[in-house]
Structure formats: C-alpha cells, structure tokens
Amino acid sequence: MPSKLKLYNTYNAELEEFEPLQAPFVGMYLCGPTVYGDPHLGHSRGPILMDILYRYLMHLGYKVRYVRNITDVGHLQNDSDDGDDKIAKKARLDQVEPMEIVQKYTIAYHKAIDKLNVLPPSIEPRATAHIQEQINMVKGIIENGYAYEVNGSVYFDVLKYAEDEDYGKLSGRKIEDLIAGAGEERRALEGQDEKRNPNDFALWKKASEEHIMKWESPWGIGFPGWHIECSAMSSKYLGEYFDIHAGGMDLLFPHHESEIAQSTACFKHTPCKYWLHNNMITINGQKMAKSLNNGILLEEMFSGDHHLLDKAYSPLTMKFFLLMAHYRSTVDFSNEALSAAEKGLKRLSNAIEKLDELKSSDQSEVAVEAWKENLYEAMNNDLNTPKAIAFLFEAVKWINEISSSKLKINEDDLKLLSETFKTFFFDILGLKLEDEGSDKERIEGLVNLLMELRQDAKTEKNWAMADKIRDDLKNLGVDLMDGKEGSSFKLN
RNA sequence: GGUCGGAUGGCCGAGUGGCUAGGCAGAGGUCUGCAAAACCUUCUACACCGGUUCGAAUCCGGUUCCGACCUCCA
Incomplete structure (x- = not known):
C-alpha cells in the first residue's frame, strides 16, 4: 500500500495519519438519532460516513468495534418549548407510553438506514439503559470539583474547567467570546438562574411532576443532561480513551465540546484521539427546516411522495449521491443532481454486470496496478469518495472498450481490475446492484420469447411489428437494444 | 454581532502554485431499417478587486454573497 489512511481531525483542525491506539483494534463512536420522529435526510449522512469508514477500516484489516447510540431520553420539544421531555411530550399527545414512541421510531430508523445498505453497528446502546453509568459519571465529575448541585439539578462548571483545561478547542471557541456572547435573553430561559455561569450546562436535571421519563439519583428524581449519555456509553464500550468519535458538524458545539469537557473532568483526559x-x-x-417546509423524510425520498421531489429516488441512488460529495462539504439535494447520480450509478452497475463476460488477450493496454493505487490513495486521503468514484468511472470506460474489443487486457490485469472494482463498489462503498425483482427469470424468459418473435418480424422486414413489440415493451419498463450480436434488454 | 467553513463550467461536484478530475445535461460522429444502449470526439470554469510569483482557480490582503454554530433542548 503506497500511503496510509489520513483523516481530518477536527480536534487539531488538520489532516492526520490514522494510527490506532491499540492496533489492530479500532473503537469508533457515532452520535446516533433521537428517536422521536421519522428519520429524515439529515439522519443519513453520519451513518453513511461511518459506514464507509467502518467498511474501509475492516477492509484494511482492522478489528473494529463500532458503537452508535440511540438517544431515547428526549428533553425539550424545540426552542418554543416549555421544558418537558421531548419524548414524553409526544407520548402524552398520542396517549401512548414513551417507550412505545421510542420503539416505533427506532424501528423506522433501522428500516430506513438498512435500505441504504449501511452495516449495523457492533453495539447500539440506548441512553435509557445506561442511566446508572451516566449517574456514575456525574458523580465522578462532582468529585473532581467540576460540577455543582443546585435544587436537585447538577451543572457542569465551565469556568472552573476552563481554568485548568482548554475549553473550546474542538469548536475553535474562546471562553471569553462565549461569556461575552451571553446576552440578556439567556437569563429568561429556564434553569438559567440556577447556573453560576450561563455557559454551564446540565449534567442532571430535576424532573417536574408531569415529567414522564425520570429516574432516581443521588440528587433526587430527575433525568440526565443531553451530553452525558454519549460520554457514558462511549467510555463504557470503547474505554475512557478510544480512537474515533464522529457526528454532524452541528454537534460540534456545544455537544462534542461538552463531551470532551465531561470526559476530561471525569477521567482526566480527552475521550478520543x-x-x-x-x-x-x-x-x-x-x-432543511420545518419553517421552510422543505424537510424530506427518507421514506419520502424512496417513494417520491414529497412536493419537492419529481420522482422517487432509490436508497442506493441517495447513498451514491452522498458519496459523490466529500463528507466535509455541504451537499445540496435537487432533482437534477439526484437523477445525475441515478444515471451515474446505473453506469457503474452496467459495467459490473459486464465485468464477468470480458475476454482477456495476451497483451494489456491498461495500467490497472496504478489505477488501483489511485483508488486507495483517494480513500486514504480523508475518505475522498468522490475521487474514488471518479476512478471507478475511468474503469467503466475501460470495461466498455474491452467489451467492444477496442481495448486489450491480459488475464492477470482483468482479474485485478474485476476484483478491485467489485471490492470498492460492494465492500468499501457499500453499494449494490439494484434489485430487479424476484420474477427476474420469468421476465427474462418472456422477454426473450418476444425478442425472438421480433427477430422473425425483422427478418420479414415487418418493421411495424418489430417496432410495436419494442415500443410496447418499453411502456412496460423493458428497454430493447439492438446490437451487433442480436438484441438485448434491460429492465427499468 | 462573534467563531468557523464555503463560493469551480447549464446542473452536481473533486482538485490545487505550471500537467484531462469525474458524473449528468448539450453538440458532432461510429453502430443501427429506425431507435436505444455503448463507444469516440467536443463546448461552457474556477465570486469580485488588489498583491506575491516567470506563472495563481490554487498563496496573501480586502470586498460581496451563502451556510453552520454561538441559549434551553436534541
């Protein structure tokens, strides 16, 4: 392998060579969804990024433990809310148990994510199943002097912490700016009067009477603060210092910054490398925002049932579309861009299907070895999937030319090309050939029969009949294509 | 207002001091009874203004625009 995997580490704001703490083992954590609503587009990018990383690390031979949590302790509903537990509130409206909501949307999440051909994580812990761990961690932080209790709630003492540690390093914030930015409005918000400093955040919150999801703790009946669950679960399953922690950029501050502070306050060092x-x-x-009325659920994307969508886009089209952009860039969804991805994926898929039928020659006009290195180079460069995909398209061109005998390849090169192409397509990028339905064989037989009839018509120069067969089949979603060696067909 | 990131051709999107990104769309061609597919060829580019340099889309400064975060909550 020519180069080593490099990842952009937000913590140091630079590209770094990936060195596992304890090779060959790698521990990685992704902040998972809050299961109080149907999964939408925004829920897919993190899991897809981590899926690529997970697959690639395993491909490179690492033994990976991948933890992706389910946040099933919701808190406030949204910014206009009044302090009830997010999940509890919805539960009351629907007259069902909170865990019923959790169950419903966890299943919906799994269903949608599975369609994207994303591998399940090694462990998928739930926040509500780790209340004790969270309490223990809060205790540890209090013992170390970085948290204080007020009226049954526990807050993290950001100023105290900032005296000893670099608070704000991850998100590039300075504590002075944060203090300066604390305006008048903040004081009006719930719980603010209990805090020593507006920047302090809750580790444990006292539960009101109506609050449904609550637990006993050394500080009374309450529920955990948001940030603590990830710290508690990641340290439990990956250790107090593990390799990779990922999430959306929107979580950078305050969530991840707080996780770092909590772990450091509790364990005396940052949680991960x-x-x-x-x-x-x-x-x-x-x-994507509710106010703009442009939120798209994953199921709506797959069914096309949304006012902004011209048609349905398959889960793999969507995955491929996301992979055509680098994970650190914003990616813009539009019908035009999605159909471009759809056609591009089809082009790759067509090439894969041709791969096994290619014939080798004695000589080779293709630099397969260098091409393979380019692919790894792209992946090693901070998982540059768009670049890797561009190289796959380069190979598509070769495959097509070899197929039409315009390009020669020898047996060894063909084998290498085929293996590498498939490895990247299926194993590393986690793509699949779209399912053409279970009746495939029967359809093939029927269409083959019609093609024979059409061939007879053509022999008799009965063009009207030949065209009728072709056009009617097209209306049924079967495209006929006449080639040198007879006709072939494709299902749409 | 603060912090950070971005602005690439009709659309999407890599890249980075001098060498074709790629996909989709468009144009021409090969093939074909016609068409489609496939292949070949090809057009459109680096927000704006200065500067550094033999050379800048790429570096530096400024401007404009866009996005995320900056509260409780997730």
Whole structure:
C-alpha cells in the first residue's frame, strides 16, 4: 500500500495519519438519532460516513468495534418549548407510553438506514439503559470539583474547567467570546438562574411532576443532561480513551465540546484521539427546516411522495449521491443532481454486470496496478469518495472498450481490475446492484420469447411489428437494444 | 454581532502554485431499417478587486454573497 489512511481531525483542525491506539483494534463512536420522529435526510449522512469508514477500516484489516447510540431520553420539544421531555411530550399527545414512541421510531430508523445498505453497528446502546453509568459519571465529575448541585439539578462548571483545561478547542471557541456572547435573553430561559455561569450546562436535571421519563439519583428524581449519555456509553464500550468519535458538524458545539469537557473532568483526559465531523445537507440551496417546509423524510425520498421531489429516488441512488460529495462539504439535494447520480450509478452497475463476460488477450493496454493505487490513495486521503468514484468511472470506460474489443487486457490485469472494482463498489462503498425483482427469470424468459418473435418480424422486414413489440415493451419498463450480436434488454 | 467553513463550467461536484478530475445535461460522429444502449470526439470554469510569483482557480490582503454554530433542548 503506497500511503496510509489520513483523516481530518477536527480536534487539531488538520489532516492526520490514522494510527490506532491499540492496533489492530479500532473503537469508533457515532452520535446516533433521537428517536422521536421519522428519520429524515439529515439522519443519513453520519451513518453513511461511518459506514464507509467502518467498511474501509475492516477492509484494511482492522478489528473494529463500532458503537452508535440511540438517544431515547428526549428533553425539550424545540426552542418554543416549555421544558418537558421531548419524548414524553409526544407520548402524552398520542396517549401512548414513551417507550412505545421510542420503539416505533427506532424501528423506522433501522428500516430506513438498512435500505441504504449501511452495516449495523457492533453495539447500539440506548441512553435509557445506561442511566446508572451516566449517574456514575456525574458523580465522578462532582468529585473532581467540576460540577455543582443546585435544587436537585447538577451543572457542569465551565469556568472552573476552563481554568485548568482548554475549553473550546474542538469548536475553535474562546471562553471569553462565549461569556461575552451571553446576552440578556439567556437569563429568561429556564434553569438559567440556577447556573453560576450561563455557559454551564446540565449534567442532571430535576424532573417536574408531569415529567414522564425520570429516574432516581443521588440528587433526587430527575433525568440526565443531553451530553452525558454519549460520554457514558462511549467510555463504557470503547474505554475512557478510544480512537474515533464522529457526528454532524452541528454537534460540534456545544455537544462534542461538552463531551470532551465531561470526559476530561471525569477521567482526566480527552475521550478520543480523532474527531470526525460530516457537513450538513441542504435542499435546493437551503437548509432543511420545518419553517421552510422543505424537510424530506427518507421514506419520502424512496417513494417520491414529497412536493419537492419529481420522482422517487432509490436508497442506493441517495447513498451514491452522498458519496459523490466529500463528507466535509455541504451537499445540496435537487432533482437534477439526484437523477445525475441515478444515471451515474446505473453506469457503474452496467459495467459490473459486464465485468464477468470480458475476454482477456495476451497483451494489456491498461495500467490497472496504478489505477488501483489511485483508488486507495483517494480513500486514504480523508475518505475522498468522490475521487474514488471518479476512478471507478475511468474503469467503466475501460470495461466498455474491452467489451467492444477496442481495448486489450491480459488475464492477470482483468482479474485485478474485476476484483478491485467489485471490492470498492460492494465492500468499501457499500453499494449494490439494484434489485430487479424476484420474477427476474420469468421476465427474462418472456422477454426473450418476444425478442425472438421480433427477430422473425425483422427478418420479414415487418418493421411495424418489430417496432410495436419494442415500443410496447418499453411502456412496460423493458428497454430493447439492438446490437451487433442480436438484441438485448434491460429492465427499468 | 462573534467563531468557523464555503463560493469551480447549464446542473452536481473533486482538485490545487505550471500537467484531462469525474458524473449528468448539450453538440458532432461510429453502430443501427429506425431507435436505444455503448463507444469516440467536443463546448461552457474556477465570486469580485488588489498583491506575491516567470506563472495563481490554487498563496496573501480586502470586498460581496451563502451556510453552520454561538441559549434551553436534541
């Protein structure tokens, strides 16, 4: 292998060579979804990024433990809310148990994510199943003097922490700016009067009477602060210092910054070595927001049932589309861009299907070895999937030319080309050939029969009949193509 | 307002001091009864203004525009 994997570490704001703490083992953590609603586009990018990383690390021979949590302790509903637990609130509206909501949307999340051919994580812990771990961590932080209790709530003492540690390093913020930015409005917000400093954040919150999801703790009945769950679960399953922690850029501050502070306050060192952050998704150039009425659920994307979508886009089209952009760039969804991805993926898929039928020659006019190195080089350069895909398209051109005998390749090169192409397509990028349905064989037989009839018509120069067969089949979603060696067909 | 990131051809998107990114769309051609597919060829580019340099889309400064975060919550 010519180069080593390099990842952009947000923590140091630079590209760094990836060195596992304890090779060949790698531990990685992704902040998972809050399961109080149907999964939308924004829920897909993190898992897809991590899926690529997970697959690639395993491909490189690492033994990876991948932890992706389910946040099932919701808190506030949204910015206009009044302090109820997010999940509990919805539960009351729907007259069901909170865990029923959690169950429903966890399943919805899995269903949608599975369609993207994303591998399941090694461990998928739930926040509600780790309350004790969270309490223990809060205790540890209090013992170390970085948190204080007020009226049954526990807050992290940011100023105290900032005296000893570099608070704000991850998100590039200075504590002075944060203090200066604390305006009047903040004081009006719930719980602010209990804090010593507006920047302090809750580790444990006292639960009100109506609050449904609550637990006993040394500080009374309450529920954990948001940030602590990831710290508690990642340290439990990956250790107090692990390799990779990832999430969306929107989580950089305050969530990840707080995780670092909590872990450092509790364990005396940062939680992990590499921080990866994927950029956000926009739709027609605008961010996805309820107020803009442009939020798209994953199921809506797959069914096409949304006012901004011209048609349905398959899960793999969507995955491929996301992979055509680098994970640290924003990616803009539009019908035009999605259909471009759809056609591009088809081009790759067609090439894969041709791969096994290629004939080798004695000589080779293709630099397969260098091409393979380019592919790895692209992946090693901070998982540059768009570049890797560009190289796959280069190979598509070769495959097509070899197929039409315009280019020669010898047996060894063909084998290498085929193996490498398939490895990247299936194993590393996690793509699949789109399912053409279970009746495939029967359809093939039927279409072959019609093609024979059409061939007879053509022999008799009965063009009207030949065209009728072709056109009617096209209306049924079967495209006929006449080639030198007879006709072939493709299902749409 | 603060912090950070971005602005590439009709669309999407890599790249980076001198060498074709790639996909989609467009144009011409090969093939074909016609068409499609495939292949070949090809057009459109680096927001704006200065500067550094033999040379800048790439580095530096400024301008404009866009995005994320900057509160409780997730």
